[in-house]
Amino acid sequence: DTAVSQTPKYLVTQMGNDKSIKCEQNLGHDTMYWYKQDSKKFLKIMFSYNNKELIINETVPNRFSPKSPDKAHLNLHINSLELGDSAVYFCASSQDNRVGGYTFGSGTRLTVV
Amino acid sequence: SQQGEEDPQALSIQEGENATMNCSYKTSINNLQWYRQNSGRGLVHLILIRSNEREKHSGRLRVTLDTSKKSSSLLITASRAADTASYFCAGVTGGGNKLTFGTGTQLKVEL
Numbered sequence: 704d705t706a707v708s709q710t711p712k713y714l715v716t717q718m719g720n721d722k723s724i725k726c727e728q729n730l731g732h733d734t735m736y737w738y739k740q741d742s743k744k745f746l747k748i749m750f751s752y753n754n755k756e757l758i759i760n761e762t763v764p765n766r767f768s769p770k771s772p773d774k775a776h777l778n779l780h781i782n783s784l785e786l787g788d789s790a791v792y793f794c795a796s797s798q799d800n801r802v803g804g805y806t807f808g809s810g811t812r813l814t815v816v
Numbered sequence: 817s818q819q820g821e822e823d824p825q826a827l828s829i830q831e832g833e834n835a836t837m838n839c840s841y842k843t844s845i846n847n848l849q850w851y852r853q854n855s856g857r858g859l860v861h862l863i864l865i866r867s868n869e870r871e872k873h874s875g876r877l878r879v880t881l882d883t884s885k886k887s888s889s890l891l892i893t894a895s896r897a898a899d900t901a902s903y904f905c906a907g908v909t910g911g912g913n914k915l916t917f918g919t920g921t922q923l924k925v926e927l
Contacts, residue, residue, distance in 0.1 A: 738917075744902060744919075744920050745917075745919065746859075747917075748916065751913060751914070753913075759913060793858055793859070795859075797915075802864070804849050804851070804864055805849075805851075806861070807859040809857055809858045810856075810857070
Protein backbone atom coordinates (compact mmCIF):
# COMPACT_ATOMS: atom_id res chain seq x y z
CA ASP A 704 0.00 0.00 0.00
CA THR A 705 1.25 3.46 -0.89
CA ALA A 706 2.13 5.46 2.23
CA VAL A 707 1.66 8.94 0.76
CA SER A 708 -0.43 9.05 -2.38
CA GLN A 709 -1.20 12.12 -4.43
CA THR A 710 -3.40 12.56 -7.45
CA PRO A 711 -3.22 13.28 -10.24
CA LYS A 712 0.30 12.30 -11.27
CA TYR A 713 0.21 14.61 -14.28
CA LEU A 714 -1.86 17.72 -14.82
CA VAL A 715 -1.84 19.81 -17.98
CA THR A 716 -4.07 22.83 -17.98
CA GLN A 717 -4.50 26.25 -19.52
CA MET A 718 -3.62 29.56 -17.92
CA GLY A 719 -6.42 30.99 -15.85
CA ASN A 720 -7.93 27.64 -14.89
CA ASP A 721 -8.47 26.42 -11.33
CA LYS A 722 -7.16 23.00 -10.35
CA SER A 723 -6.76 20.83 -7.27
CA ILE A 724 -4.22 18.24 -6.21
CA LYS A 725 -5.15 15.70 -3.57
CA CYS A 726 -2.93 13.98 -1.02
CA GLU A 727 -3.58 11.21 1.44
CA GLN A 728 -1.31 9.43 3.90
CA ASN A 729 -1.99 6.16 5.70
CA LEU A 730 0.95 6.34 8.10
CA GLY A 731 -0.90 7.95 10.98
CA HIS A 732 1.43 10.95 10.83
CA ASP A 733 0.32 14.18 12.45
CA THR A 734 1.96 16.60 10.04
CA MET A 735 1.59 17.01 6.30
CA TYR A 736 3.34 19.31 3.83
CA TRP A 737 3.28 20.67 0.32
CA TYR A 738 6.58 21.28 -1.45
CA LYS A 739 7.21 22.76 -4.88
CA GLN A 740 10.13 21.56 -7.01
CA ASP A 741 11.06 23.79 -9.91
CA SER A 742 12.81 22.94 -13.16
CA LYS A 743 16.23 23.29 -11.47
CA LYS A 744 15.15 20.76 -8.85
CA PHE A 745 15.01 23.35 -6.06
CA LEU A 746 12.59 22.18 -3.40
CA LYS A 747 10.72 24.79 -1.47
CA ILE A 748 8.21 24.30 1.31
CA MET A 749 4.82 25.90 0.72
CA PHE A 750 2.54 24.81 3.53
CA SER A 751 2.48 22.57 6.56
CA TYR A 752 -0.47 21.31 8.58
CA ASN A 753 -0.36 19.62 11.95
CA ASN A 754 -3.55 17.84 12.93
CA LYS A 755 -5.57 19.96 10.49
CA GLU A 756 -4.04 23.20 11.76
CA LEU A 757 -1.93 25.38 9.47
CA ILE A 758 1.53 25.82 11.00
CA ILE A 759 3.69 26.89 8.07
CA ASN A 760 2.59 29.24 5.34
CA GLU A 761 5.54 30.39 3.30
CA THR A 762 5.45 33.31 0.93
CA VAL A 763 3.03 31.74 -1.49
CA PRO A 764 0.54 33.66 -3.66
CA ASN A 765 -3.02 33.76 -2.34
CA ARG A 766 -4.05 31.79 -5.40
CA PHE A 767 -2.74 28.72 -3.57
CA SER A 768 -5.04 27.46 -0.84
CA PRO A 769 -4.42 24.30 1.14
CA LYS A 770 -7.21 22.42 2.85
CA SER A 771 -6.93 19.66 5.42
CA PRO A 772 -10.28 17.98 6.10
CA ASP A 773 -8.59 15.56 8.51
CA LYS A 774 -5.03 14.74 9.49
CA ALA A 775 -4.73 12.08 6.80
CA HIS A 776 -5.56 14.43 3.94
CA LEU A 777 -4.04 17.64 2.65
CA ASN A 778 -5.29 19.04 -0.63
CA LEU A 779 -3.95 21.96 -2.62
CA HIS A 780 -6.22 24.17 -4.67
CA ILE A 781 -4.75 26.62 -7.16
CA ASN A 782 -6.81 29.45 -8.67
CA SER A 783 -6.09 31.36 -11.86
CA LEU A 784 -3.13 29.23 -12.87
CA GLU A 785 -0.12 31.01 -14.35
CA LEU A 786 2.74 29.75 -16.52
CA GLY A 787 5.12 30.12 -13.56
CA ASP A 788 3.11 27.62 -11.55
CA SER A 789 4.45 24.84 -13.76
CA ALA A 790 6.47 22.58 -11.47
CA VAL A 791 6.33 19.29 -9.63
CA TYR A 792 4.35 19.48 -6.40
CA PHE A 793 5.17 17.02 -3.66
CA CYS A 794 3.08 16.09 -0.69
CA ALA A 795 4.86 14.71 2.37
CA SER A 796 4.09 13.66 5.91
CA SER A 797 6.05 13.21 9.11
CA GLN A 798 5.50 12.27 12.71
CA ASP A 799 8.32 14.02 14.55
CA ASN A 800 10.98 15.91 12.61
CA ARG A 801 13.37 15.72 15.52
CA VAL A 802 13.81 11.96 15.18
CA GLY A 803 12.46 10.88 11.82
CA GLY A 804 12.37 11.83 8.19
CA TYR A 805 9.59 12.80 5.87
CA THR A 806 7.72 10.38 3.65
CA PHE A 807 7.09 11.88 0.24
CA GLY A 808 4.48 11.17 -2.37
CA SER A 809 5.55 10.54 -5.94
CA GLY A 810 4.68 14.05 -7.06
CA THR A 811 2.24 15.81 -9.36
CA ARG A 812 3.76 17.32 -12.48
CA LEU A 813 1.74 20.44 -13.27
CA THR A 814 2.15 22.00 -16.69
CA VAL A 815 0.38 25.28 -17.40
CA VAL A 816 0.11 26.13 -21.09
CA SER B 817 15.35 30.42 0.42
CA GLN B 818 17.44 27.28 0.26
CA GLN B 819 18.93 26.09 3.52
CA GLY B 820 22.13 24.90 1.97
CA GLU B 821 24.40 24.55 -0.94
CA GLU B 822 25.59 21.18 -2.13
CA ASP B 823 28.84 20.40 -3.73
CA PRO B 824 29.44 19.16 -6.30
CA GLN B 825 26.32 19.92 -8.34
CA ALA B 826 27.02 16.86 -10.45
CA LEU B 827 29.25 13.84 -9.92
CA SER B 828 30.02 11.00 -12.31
CA ILE B 829 31.89 7.92 -11.09
CA GLN B 830 32.46 4.29 -12.01
CA GLU B 831 30.66 1.46 -10.29
CA GLY B 832 32.58 0.31 -7.23
CA GLU B 833 34.05 3.73 -6.49
CA ASN B 834 33.06 5.84 -3.51
CA ALA B 835 30.95 8.97 -3.90
CA THR B 836 31.24 11.93 -1.56
CA MET B 837 28.76 14.79 -1.50
CA ASN B 838 29.06 17.87 0.67
CA CYS B 839 26.44 20.16 2.09
CA SER B 840 26.84 23.53 3.73
CA TYR B 841 23.97 25.21 5.51
CA LYS B 842 23.24 28.66 6.80
CA THR B 843 21.25 28.60 10.02
CA SER B 844 21.34 26.46 13.15
CA ILE B 845 19.65 23.11 12.78
CA ASN B 846 18.03 20.54 15.04
CA ASN B 847 19.11 17.74 12.76
CA LEU B 848 20.26 17.21 9.20
CA GLN B 849 18.78 14.67 6.85
CA TRP B 850 19.77 13.22 3.49
CA TYR B 851 17.32 12.21 0.80
CA ARG B 852 17.59 10.47 -2.56
CA GLN B 853 15.44 11.29 -5.57
CA ASN B 854 15.39 9.01 -8.57
CA SER B 855 14.45 10.63 -11.85
CA GLY B 856 10.73 11.38 -11.99
CA ARG B 857 10.09 10.06 -8.50
CA GLY B 858 9.53 11.36 -5.00
CA LEU B 859 12.22 11.78 -2.37
CA VAL B 860 13.27 8.92 -0.16
CA HIS B 861 14.67 9.50 3.31
CA LEU B 862 18.12 7.96 3.72
CA ILE B 863 19.56 9.00 7.06
CA LEU B 864 19.20 11.55 9.85
CA ILE B 865 21.99 12.92 11.99
CA ARG B 866 21.27 14.97 15.10
CA SER B 867 23.06 18.22 15.85
CA ASN B 868 24.91 16.58 18.76
CA GLU B 869 26.18 13.70 16.59
CA ARG B 870 29.33 13.82 14.48
CA GLU B 871 29.06 10.67 12.39
CA LYS B 872 26.47 8.10 11.51
CA HIS B 873 26.44 4.94 9.41
CA SER B 874 23.71 3.08 7.62
CA GLY B 875 24.72 0.25 5.32
CA ARG B 876 26.94 1.74 2.60
CA LEU B 877 26.13 5.28 3.76
CA ARG B 878 28.27 7.35 6.06
CA VAL B 879 27.22 10.82 7.12
CA THR B 880 29.29 13.36 9.01
CA LEU B 881 28.20 16.61 10.58
CA ASP B 882 30.34 19.55 11.64
CA THR B 883 28.12 22.12 13.32
CA SER B 884 31.01 24.54 13.84
CA LYS B 885 31.49 24.71 10.07
CA LYS B 886 27.79 24.24 9.33
CA SER B 887 28.59 21.42 6.97
CA SER B 888 27.77 17.79 6.36
CA SER B 889 28.97 15.10 4.00
CA LEU B 890 27.42 11.96 2.61
CA LEU B 891 29.69 9.12 1.55
CA ILE B 892 28.35 6.23 -0.48
CA THR B 893 30.83 3.37 -0.54
CA ALA B 894 31.16 0.76 -3.29
CA SER B 895 28.67 2.58 -5.49
CA ARG B 896 26.29 0.75 -7.81
CA ALA B 897 24.51 1.82 -10.97
CA ALA B 898 21.28 1.80 -8.94
CA ASP B 899 22.70 4.61 -6.79
CA THR B 900 22.30 6.97 -9.76
CA ALA B 901 19.98 9.69 -8.47
CA SER B 902 19.89 13.20 -7.04
CA TYR B 903 20.87 13.53 -3.41
CA PHE B 904 19.63 16.33 -1.17
CA CYS B 905 20.59 17.44 2.28
CA ALA B 906 17.90 19.07 4.38
CA GLY B 907 18.02 20.80 7.73
CA VAL B 908 15.29 20.87 10.35
CA THR B 909 14.85 24.37 11.70
CA GLY B 910 12.12 26.55 13.14
CA GLY B 911 11.45 24.59 16.29
CA GLY B 912 11.42 21.32 14.44
CA ASN B 913 8.55 22.10 12.12
CA LYS B 914 10.38 22.98 8.97
CA LEU B 915 12.64 20.94 6.69
CA THR B 916 14.59 23.12 4.29
CA PHE B 917 16.41 21.51 1.38
CA GLY B 918 19.77 22.12 -0.21
CA THR B 919 20.34 22.47 -3.92
CA GLY B 920 21.12 18.79 -4.55
CA THR B 921 23.90 16.74 -6.14
CA GLN B 922 23.22 14.69 -9.25
CA LEU B 923 25.14 11.43 -8.99
CA LYS B 924 25.69 9.21 -11.98
CA VAL B 925 27.25 5.81 -11.47
CA GLU B 926 28.44 4.22 -14.68
CA LEU B 927 29.01 0.54 -15.33
